[in-house]
Amino acid sequence: MTRKPIASIVSAGISKFGAREGLYCRELFAEAAKEAFDGCPNLDPRRDIQALFVGMMSEAYEHQAHVAPLFLDWIGLLPIPAFRTEGACASSSVALRTAIFSIASGAFDVVLVGGAEKMTHLSTTGVTEILGMASDFAFEQWHGISFPGIFGMIAVDHIHKYGTTEEQLAKVAVKNHEHGALNPKAHFQKRISIDDVLSSRPVAWPLKLYDCCPRSDGASCLILTSPSIAKKFTDTPVNIIGTGQAQDTLGLFERDDFSSMKVTKLAAEQAYKMAAIEPDDIHVAELHDCFTIAELIAYEDLGFCKPGQGGRLIDEGATYLGGKIPVNTSGGLKAKGHPVGATGTAQAYEMYMQLTNQAGKRQVAGAEIGLTENLGGSASTGVVHVYQRGD
């Protein structure tokens, strides 16, 4: 069954993720844009692209604000309008929604949407502090509650409520590294063992170093068109058929439940309804595994399993490549890397590759419907998109 498309992806690009020494956001974004342009010979970027939407979290990383015109200039597309959105780690998913709305409104037919972040030139402490700015300064940061600390508290609550184990958390990291080893663009392309995770040094108990995604440099982008003209540019577009977003308190402490992300549930509800699908219809998904616990909770909030059963789902192997619902075939934030502003459209990039049968060794055979879930901060922003192959 073909669902009603809201917008179509006709090409996509991603930079290599990792420690990209000496390269900055504008250059990484240009690297991603080049792949998207090269992948779409029927598109003349200067003639066809009418606007740019970019997500970036923070000026603090490379002392650079006002990146919308900067990225636009570096890909040679001045003087079309360029917009920047910020939603912490969900910045480019929010950019994608903004781009979708611009197309749905009729303002534009063809836009470029993406994101970037440069992080590895700073120390881990420096990066952790900038990421921490997405939590509540007055009541979390001021009292020494780091960003991993917030997810540590979420993990303790989940373990207490449902009996989730540190081994189950470790399996998320092991799986995503296994997938990342099949992705030439991933930050980490090596396998790790459960013991590697369990014996890595503690960061915010029960989270250890290998439960945490790395700091990475990278950029990603999509060429998005109105569905009616997508076939002018490619025979194999990927349609966005559902989109949803919700917000929650910045402070984790002000919520009723720490073991479930209300924003994911609400965003998924909107996206599922718009796409007219059930969780069972999804063939492949990219979920927000900033910390291993976040992926298990996402399984539950998205309806891949019942509340509290996330640990069991990974035990069953359901979310591995070859399983019932492969999750984070790209390697996820954990192994592919998490240049925060790039992550949202990098998840969409993976859907584009999977649903056009271009994912190589990590291809999910016959994948037709995919989902992405992206969190900002401690789940103060949640964005879900549903995709369908459009050929």
Place this chain on the structure above:
Amino acid sequence: MFISEEIKGMKTAISTIASNDHNGFILDDEGRIVPTIENFYKYCAGHKLMGTKCVKCHTLTCPPRGICHKCLGTEYEWVELAGRGVLLTYTVIHFPPTQFQALAPYAVGIVRLDEGPNLPGMIREINLADLKIGISLEIDFESTIPEEWPKWPRYFFKPRI
């Protein structure tokens, strides 16, 4: 009519924030202590944990805010909280932000105060092995005022004896 009155009330609160200063507290035109984070921490300097109660729907909020998150009411009264509660969740931070490095490893958690609101903070004077969801904690206050901006005196939690 109703909404415009609320907006007028908000404008009054906002316009006076920078103007009056009484014993360090920021006051509105009628001399009332406005429900801001700055004033919350001013109370902490006097070793008091204070929240605000919405006059309209009686929701108790701690930390305080100018617009009630339940009913959008803007009339409030300050209420002192006992500072006792139970631990809802916690973690031990081994890799802290720079300014807390001397304290690592240290515990932080979220406490459900007896009066209802949740408050996060550091948990001190505890053996890390004794951390457990559900233990009883009480608030205490640092006696020194931090030198760095925004100079808010820190509260923390410790086991209730």
